[in-house]
Structures are given as C-alpha cells and as structure tokens.
Amino acid sequence: MAYLRLPSTMLSSLGRSRLEVNIAVLGADNVGKSALTVRFLTGRFIGEYGDKESIYSHSIIIDGQEVCVNIWDSPSLHDQDLERLLGWADALLLVYSICERDTFATLCSHRSLLRQAARRRPPPGSRGDGGCCWRRGGRSREHRRRAGSLPQPGVTQVPALAPAPPLLLVGNKLDLEHRRTVASWEGRALALALDASFVEVSAADDYDAGVAGGVHRALGALARDALLPLLPSPCTGVDGVHADGGARGSSVSGGAAGGASVTNDGVAFVHPALHGRKGGFRGIVRSVSAVVFGRKRIHSL
Numbered sequence: 134m135a136y137l138r139l140p141s142t143m144l145s146s147l148g149r150s151r152l153e154v155n156i157a158v159l160g161a162d163n164v165g166k167s168a169l170t171v172r173f174l175t176g177r178f179i180g181e182y183g184d185k186e187s188i189y190s191h192s193i194i195i196d197g198q199e200v201c202v203n204i205w206d207s208p209s210l211h212d213q214d215l216e217r218l219l220g221w222a223d224a225l226l227l228v229y230s231i232c233e234r235d236t237f238a239t240l241c242s243h244r245s246l247l248r249q250a251a252r253r254r255p256p257p258g259s260r261g262d263g264g265c266c267w268r269r270g271g272r273s274r275e276h277r278r279r280a281g282s283l284p285q286p287g288v289t290q291v292p293a294l295a296p297a298p299p300l301l302l303v304g305n306k307l308d309l310e311h312r313r314t315v316a317s318w319e320g321r322a323l324a325l326a327l328d329a330s331f332v333e334v335s336a337a338d339d340y341d342a343g344v345a346g347g348v349h350r351a352l353g354a355l356a357r358d359a360l361l362p363l364l365p366s367p368c369t370g371v372d373g374v375h376a377d378g379g380a381r382g383s384s385v386s387g388g389a390a391g392g393a394s395v396t397n398d399g400v401a402f403v404h405p406a407l408h409g410r411k412g413g414f415r416g417i418v419r420s421v422s423a424v425v426f427g428r429k430r431i432h433s434l
C-alpha cells in the first residue's frame with residue numbers, strides 16, 4: 134500500500150491536527166456522481182441515489198496522518214455553481230458517462246472555465262503561492278476567505294495549498310462498455326486540454342482486493358494530489374505515483390496511486406441545504422451511519 138509520506142518536520146509542525154481536503158464532484162445529470170461518491174465512502178454501489186446536493190466527510194489515513202476528505206456531490210453543472218464550487222474546492226472530480234455523449238459534451242462546454250481553474254495551478258515544483266494559510270483540517274485561509282468563513286482560533290499555520298485545484302476527469306460506467314459512445318482517447322484529449330488527470334471507472338463494478346478498486350485509488354490519489362503543495366519539494370517521499378496522470382504523464386488508472394487506506398467509520402453527512410450558503414458547513418455537519426446509503430440495489434440500467 135502506498136502512502137503519502139509527509140516529512141516528519143511537517144508532521145511535528147502539524148502536531149496531530151487533522152488535515153482536510155475538499156473535493157467537488159461535477160458533471161451532468163445521471164453520470165454517477167453520487168454513485169462514485171458513495172462507492173468511495175462505503176465501498177458499495179446501491180443503484181439509486183437521491184438528487185440532493187450534499188457534502189460528505191470521510192477520514193482516510195495517509196502515511197499515518199488522518200486526512201478528512203470532504204466531498205461535495207453537486208447535482209448540476211451551471212457556471213454560477215461552478216464559480217461557487219471553485220471557491221471551496223481543493224480538488225475537482227469531473228465526471229461524465231462513457232455511454233452518454235451529451236454528458237461529455239457538457240464538460241467540454243465548461244472547458245474554458247475549468248481551464249481557468251487549472252491555469253491558476255502553480256507550475257510544477259512550485260509549492261503553492263509561497264504564503265501561509267490558517268489550516269486546521271486543511272481548508273486554506275484563502276478558501277475560507279473566498280467562502281466567507283473566518284479562520285478559527287487556535288489553528289495551525291502551515292504552507293498554503295495551491296490556489297488552483299488539481300482536476301481528475303472520470304469516465305464512469307465502464308461496465309457498460311458495449312454502450313460506449315465516448316472513446317477513451319477523447320477523454321484523454323479533454324484531460325490534456327484541462328491539464329487534468331484521467332481515468333475510466335465503473336462505480337457499479339469496481340471490485341478489488343479490499344475496498345473499492347479504481348474509484349478508491351482515483352479519489353485517494355486526487356486527495357493526495359491536493360495535499361502535495363504541503364510538501365516542501367515535488368514528490369518528496371511519495372511512495373508510488375501520485376494522481377498526475379492524463380495530460381501530465383501516467384494515468385491514475387494504471388494502478389498508480391496505490392491508495393490511501395480508508396477507515397470505514399467516520400462517514401459524516403452534511404445537510405443538503407447548502408444553496409445560498411457560502412462555506413461554513415461545519416455548523417451543519419451531523420454524523421450518521423453509512424446505513425444512510427442502505428437503499429435498494431439495482432444492478433442494471
């Protein structure tokens with residue numbers, strides 16, 4: 134199992150405070166945004182999902198350091214929402230269905246906005262904007278400022294996350310290969326245009342030893358990619374290949390990430406009423422059991 138190795142100096146400067154990574158999931162309707170999210174959170178596919186906007190929190194362990202991954206499962210993809218999400222996210226998961234061409238076209242139509250996000254990414258080797266942020270659990274001061282929430286007292290000061298979120302383009306529903314209408318090369322080409330990583334997965338059939346296979350590795354790698362700006366030098370101590378695939382080298386689907394380990398407890402659900410709210414979702418977090426996902430399973434479309 135590959136872990137991100139945070140330098141011991143950084144670990145001591147962080148103490149045992151928890152890092153946090155915010156991942157926004159974007160894509161057209163019915164591409165499997167919720168299915169991928171739930172697959173990552175619980176390792177399960179339940180077939181039918183609500184269409185409410187939600188943020189889920191899940192703890193993963195990266196090299197012994199607890200990292201809280203907040204996943205914003207957004208129901209729609211409009212420019213207005215996108216701006217809002219970009220102000221919140223440390224990383225973006227862009228989803229289309231390989232058997233629904235329209236869903237790919239939807240992402241293409243938002244290409245310029247998404248590319249702007251990618252352009253704000255610092256050049257390889259740069260460690261963020263060189264400034265510092267307030268971070269207890271990973272949300273940078275800049276993110277908080279843009280989200281309208283105030284830094285909390287007693288937080289740990291560490292180097293800022295890069296202002297530009299890493300992007301991962303996901304072609305979902307790989308189990309429906311026989312109905313494929315978007316070729317893999319088209320996905321790769323879009324990833325190249327967006328400076329994104331790229332992977333094709335199936336939320337429905339995602340089996341691997343242990344938890345979920347490609348989905349788990351891909352999201353774990355994306356979370357790790359978002360944490361990389363915390364490292365003092367590029368790729369220092371990273372055991373395995375990080376989620377720097379697609380346009381920038383290897384593909385996540387090539388078994389790159391190795392995966393961060395996931396604790397299957399600690400799934401938290403944040404009430405969906407986030408429209409109109411700018412950040413500050415902590416106040417409405419309520420922990421629930423993963424049983425919240427335990428609805429009827431439908432295997433085929």
Ligand SMILES: Nc1nc2c(ncn2[C@@H]2O[C@H](COP(=O)(O)OP(=O)(O)OP(=O)(O)O)[C@@H](O)[C@H]2O)c(=O)[nH]1
Binds near residue numbers: 185309
């Ligand atoms: N065969 C197959 N079906 C999938 C897969 N992922 C999701 N689905 C199905 O696709 C439908 C939509 O999945 P959702 O996860 O609700 O998609 P969504 O993008 O969150 O949809 P909205 O909330 O409406 O935006 C559901 O019927 C899922 O069961 C997959 O990998 N393979």
